Amino acid sequence: MDAPQLIKVTIDGREVHVPPGTTILEAARQIGPEVAPPAMCYYKPLKGSGGKCRACLVKVTQGSEKDPRPMPKLVASCITGAQDGMVVENYTNPEVVNARNGVVEFLLINHPLDCPVCDQAGECHLQDFAYENGLATTRYEEERRTFDREDIGDKIQLHMNRCILCYRCVYTANQITDRRVHGVMYRGDHSEISTYIHQAIDNDFSGNVIDVCPVGALTDKTYRFKSRVWFSKPVDAHRDCDKCCGKVNLWYKGDEVIRVTARKNQWGEVEDFICNTCRFDKKQTADWVIEGPTKVSRASVISANKYGKNVIKKTGFGLEYAAHHYKPIDDTRPYDKNLKEIKQSEDYKALMEKNEAFFSKK
């Protein structure tokens, strides 16, 4: 049998040939991360995921070779199949950039900015997404929705405040585990991930919901507040496990294994799901056969220390920001005068005496 005829798709001016039935997003990923649309809910290993976050919206300027009409609306690239001769604009289309900007804003409305105390910080997809596609400010002044923290199972904690309702954990529980006990309850922006009447998730593969969560809504309780992600070193390792493939990443802090996760690919997607025994119980180096350090191909803005370096992508952003906050310096203020002059002044001497008196009393 012949190999299926490949179809040609042009994304941001770059051509790629893919088999029929490939989605636009998958085609873009084949070209490379510079044209691949971001995805907050789509997760390739999970069937049926995608279409919800609207982060991957793209503009189709030519439907196909046969029917070159553009699509009237922006389409979600993760669920829209590519057609032969399709022309897609992603980062090059201002409409798309604007819509994506809006999606960042919408997602951050109800997301607490507690990154400094969040275990996910450093490997958080929302951080990356917001950093790359969002604005530095918000226009939202209203109250945010809040929930209490909840333990679902003894090893997993749910911070519903942080959840962006991508439904990935629901699909994971549906497709990886035997029995799903958690799901989305209620409606709209007050919908929440929960188990029915606070049941605990008790399943050998339940820990995978932590790996698929794009934000810090589902976190590993055994790893809670142990370290920041960027202070730990990932190492590829494996063991013989009768339940799962046993191929994992061990995260070392010094000599100690502080966390075990499944291996992830370039797009942050789990390659092979692992069982709870490997994830939570095997935290000794002796349990594992070490393969070598993990190649981190996808680094978050924090772990790559992009905040520190001056690598803000938007041209002119820094200048604009500075110009916006520019205030002319008032030369009459004392600290602008010659320091010696100030130190000799009566006011300064009086102030220093007062200070000394105060501290000597203490």
Add this chain to the structure above:
Amino acid sequence: MGLKILTEHIDKPGIETFEVYRKHGGYTAVEKALKKMAPDEVVEEVKKSGVRGRGGAGFPMGMKWSFLAKPEGVPRYLVCNGDESEPGTFKDHFLMKTIPHLLIEGMIVSSYALGAHKSFIYVRGELMYVIRILEKAIAEAKAAGFLGKNILGTGYDLELVVQPGGGAYICGEETALLESLEGKRGNPRNKPPFPAVKGLYESPTVVNNVESIANTPWIVNNGGDAYAAIGIGRSTGTKLISASGNVKNPGVYEIVLGVPVEEFIYSDEYLGGIRDGHYLKAVVAGGSSVPILPAHLILKTANGENRLMSYESLSDGGFATGTMLGSGGFIVMDETVSVVRNTWNFSRFYHHESCGQCSPCREGTGWMEKVLERIVHGHGNERDIDLLVDVAKRIEGNTICPLGDAAAWPVGSAIRHFRDEFEWYVRHPEEATKKGAVYMPQNVLV
């Protein structure tokens, strides 16, 4: 009085019973279709009639039917969408409770045309008494041999099921309705695949509005061409309009499409005009989700032509100066109604009813509601008005289902046409929030 197709016998006593309905020419369409016509001929007649979907979108019904995939060995389903929840719309409710057999007759004819052997009527949960009326009517029809196995000896089987919904607005969206019917959470599905290919239980499915289906018996009896002759242009047939608001005679009216809006509002045959001593300020012409129009634009289009009650005429001018016929929920407001408060109320509804699946709608509807709430209570500022326009624009078209659009359009249009009133609210909050405060716009019509 104009021609009546659906409500001709509506005032006959006992029309909800099988005997009375049959006496007034009921179920003749079933006899004609099943005995004398092939299924494709029925589809052809419906296509010829040009009847458009009455649920809101106005998609031609015959076209929808012809998209239905017909693979071998896979059942096909017809689902009637009776989950009418649009604020301002109450026509299906009225039709189902007063003349249930019309819908059942339509269901039989339509199911026969589509080759469905099990069909569903999905009715919203609040209308439990209507569900009982429908179930009683189905039992009567079954006893008379119009439902069940081997209908009228033609060998055609049909089972009709009435399914109560949970009362969610989102389940009126066809794919969310199918999810709900399957017993799942009522979240709209990603399209494609469309229901015509993969619908209920992964089988080809047609979802039609109650009123659309109720039109089919007349079309079968009188022919598609006769139906196409009624109405104006591509808006064929009659339409039920549920009128509410500050008019003398609110209620459900069956109009021939093409009646001028002015006649509809002011003639005694229809709404009888605005209540005494008041003036027409604004109209929401097709249920809460269509753009609101000020008085001068609802009576005449931007070109100065008379606006008619038809799909084309109402949407003349696009969203800049036009609106949509939608589901026919005609809400009339006089000058005492605050458009700002009204927009807030609509926004509150969409915030409450958003399913929470896709982010622009989930977060955006809540945001708009909160900003509007602030403005209504006198805590708004001028920035908020542009913010609302921008948020509405970012929701519109970027969501899975049309609920996002439905939430964005009322806000966008209200600010487009009544910006001065919004500005009055943010500039003079003490005055605007006073009880009984009335803002008189420039274009109020007597």
